[in-house]
Amino acid sequence: MNYDRKANISQTTCLIQVGRRNAYHQAGHAAAIYLGNQHKQLPAVHFQVTIKPQERDSGQSSRTMRLSRQYAAKVEGGRLIQSLPLSFAEAARCLSQSEQEQYRCAFEADVINLLAGPLTEAKYVALRDDEVFNANLVYLGALKFYGGSATLDIITEYMECFVPDRTERKQKLAELFLAAYSFVNKRSTWSAITALAEFILDANKDEPKSIISCDDLIALLESRYVPATGQFSAPKSEFFATLFEY
Structure with missing residues (x-):
């Protein structure tokens, strides 16, 4: 009975497996939300990482899935x-000049934070494979190969709302990509x-x-995280509390 129980515990432990690429992707997104927003003196927002089973492959049996199912981490919020x-x-038409600037910063921050996820995954893959990682090699369209297809769809919605002119939109998106x-x-x-990715990977060991x-x-x-210079400061205005719930 004891041996059977240990075996069952071992099998249960093996169930929760998050891929390393996925863990780095979500860690980059989460880090951008918290550290990036804080650096820009934007307000804190709630976010969490959920870990759920991936969709079952049609070629796998239910028993196989129970013993070897891969899980996917995902940032929510x-x-x-x-x-x-x-x-x-x-x-923004009825907002003051300063409020318009804060609203613009929020739009840009959301896009940058979304881009950080697939870019982090791309950097992890480059380092793993002993390849070069730079902005010239990892262009915007390539992010679909790093879990970024859905992200790019969301970013397209943001940018079409944010910058109506197609040429200006392309320039602005390139700027946010580099950021x-x-x-x-x-x-x-x-x-x-890296520390957060390992934390996500280790979250289900116990x-x-x-x-x-x-x-x-x-x-x-x-x-x-240790900032290069100085410390983060609090958001400038309480205006954020209602503005971003538009």
């Missing part, structure tokens, strides 16, 4: 813009992202866990 308006210009690349590629940021809380994610990031 974390956006400053809770719902996109039909037009950024129309939504996300710079965030991911900083040594201090990468150290925190007992199954379907959610990694916002508090746990923040505590880990704060313990591993």
Whole structure:
């Protein structure tokens, strides 16, 4: 009986397996939400990482899936813009100049944070394969190969709302892409992202866990991230509390 029980425990432990690429992707996204927003003096937003089973392959039996099922981590929440308006210009029309600037910063931050996930995965793969990682080699369209297809769809919605003109939109997106690349590629940021990815991978070693809380994610990031100069300061205005719920 004891041997059977140990075997069952061992099998249960093996159930929770998150891929390393997935873990790094979500760690980069989460780090950008917390560290990136804080650096820009944007307000804190709630986010968490959920761990759920991936869809079952049609060629696998139920028993095989129980013993070897892969799980996927995913960041939930974390956006400053809770719902996109039909037009950024129309939504900002009645705002003061400073409020418009804050609203613009929120739009840009959400896009940068979304881009940070697939860029982190791309950097992890490059380092793993002993290849070069730079902004010239990892272009925007290539992010679909790093779990970024759905992300690119969301970003397209943001940018079409944010910048109506197609040429200007392309230029702005290139600017935000480089900002996300710079965030991911900083040594201090990468150290925190790596620690968070390993934390996600290790989260289910002791007992199954379907959610990694916002508090746990923040505590880990704060313990591993050391800003190059100075400390983060609080958001400038309470205006954010209602503006981003548009």
